[in-house]
Amino acid sequence: MIHRMLRYPAGWEWHVLQQSKGQTVRKAPLPSRKVAQRQAPASREEQRATKAIAKIEQDAVEQHTGELKKLFPECAFWVDECANRRTNIISIGEASNSKKLLYGTLMLQVTEDQSDVQPFHFWLTDQQLLTMHDDMRLPLRLQSIEHTPKLDSCETAPEGLFIMLSIMLETFHAGLDGFETRLGELEMTMRKKNNTGLIDIIFERRYELLHWSHLFIPVRELHSAAKEAFMNELTDTDTFKRITHKLERIDALLKHYALEIDTLISMDDAISNFRGNDIMKTLTIFTVLFLPATMIGGIWGVNFKNLPFITYKWGFTAMITAITVITVFLYIWLWKKGWTGDLLHGRSPKEIAAGSSFSRLNRSRRTKDSLSESKVSAAAAEQPQAQTRSKRKRR
Known part of the structure; x- marks a missing residue:
């Protein structure tokens, strides 16, 4: 100490x-009887010396702690707790x-x-x-x-x-x-x-x-x-x-x-939510666009002999043309409805964050506009009441 x-x-x-820090004793698994019998006498003497040194250091620590308690009797319990x-x-x-x-x-x-x-x-x-x-x-x-x-x-x-x-x-x-x-x-x-x-x-x-x-x-x-x-x-x-x-x-x-x-x-x-929503919308759009090809391919893939246009040379060409026309029509219809947007082009995290901040800005503007409209309506409602009060005072 x-x-x-x-x-x-x-x-x-x-x-x-x-x-004072005592020497840390190395933790090792207990040897079995066979290992103990085969153990060399030198290693046994080394273990005994290590134990003796550890005991001497522990006694020194206890002695120093006792001297400290005698020097500061009021804080003896504090020394033990530390x-x-x-x-x-x-x-x-x-x-x-x-x-x-x-x-x-x-x-x-x-x-x-x-x-x-x-x-x-x-x-x-x-x-x-x-x-x-x-x-x-x-x-x-x-x-x-x-x-x-x-x-x-x-x-x-x-x-x-x-x-x-x-x-x-x-x-x-x-x-x-x-x-x-x-x-x-x-x-x-x-x-x-x-x-x-x-x-x-x-x-x-x-x-x-x-x-x-x-x-x-x-x-x-x-x-x-x-x-x-x-x-x-x-x-x-x-x-x-x-x-x-x-x-x-x-x-x-x-x-x-x-x-x-x-x-x-x-x-x-x-x-992550915006990105997940964009992925789901994109997958939905691709599913709708390829729906005609899936349906026609499923019908023409059945094992029946009497299928329309199957014996004509231009039947395959007509089917591909019909699928292309229907797919293009569906895409134009979705685009005019505004359901595609920029989903098929992708958006970066900056654009997503900018869009979310822009939507928050629009919401705050709407809130301010609604508050201003409510104030104007309240002021307009108070004007007739003020006029009636002034008339009563004149009377």
Whole structure:
């Protein structure tokens, strides 16, 4: 167990603790009796040595934990709870001397790799902050020369915790900037060429946004819990006000990104529906156009001898001519009815989106026209009533 204590000009202390890691025992299937009998004595001695080393390291961990509990008896239960905990938890309590107490664990992403999430265990009172780490990258970043003046200017330990939280959220901002770039590339790809594989990328961005949301929710919970525990002593400080604005900014970004992804999903669904409708209409038109050839081919394909024009040399030519004339007539009839449109030519996703936006624009114009007409009719109806009122007043 590594322990380092930092005391700042205002009098509050920060104790940095690193958990000791025991050697991970290799998990292997249990050998059978025959394998155990054939096993070389050297390998058995190696296993015994490994077990002995693991036991020594475990005893050292227990000894260091006991020393830590003796040094900080008030947070002995917190030390036990932090062992192997990798979940978010925020708790409020009171210390033995009726001090306000806030403790728990935050899961924070250390680098741009989404799988690199480390626990940040903390124990917080007015003048004392204890943090326990599995990985020393976070405390080393917090103790850098760049951030030391910020911590020196803090008056209390809760204010220092939120300075640290603001520093740790820089990775959060960098991750959201990268997410915004990828989301913009997805929107441009969808605008230029919308294929069926884009829906998988959209859902991948949705899962990525859920990852950042799950990391952000405990931070908001810590912000609210600190406000509940330390009240005006913390909320009136500039540090708390800055972190409040930062969290509101991140919350607004997450909501905006979620709305954009929902819009992309709705657009992809609308384009798929338009495309499916166009395909069904096109297939229906082709079915109607080839219906005469299908019927005539079915009739002339039966096994009967006495069929009309079957013995004439020009019978086949007449049948093909009749099929062509009927098909052309059907196409002209469908075209004049306006049922073909541009289905046989195809439409791109841009044209489909433009058509849907044009239809929405027409609907909004119709709505505005109807509202204006209703206002005019209401005004016309009020004019006779006003005239009758003026006549009554004159009388």
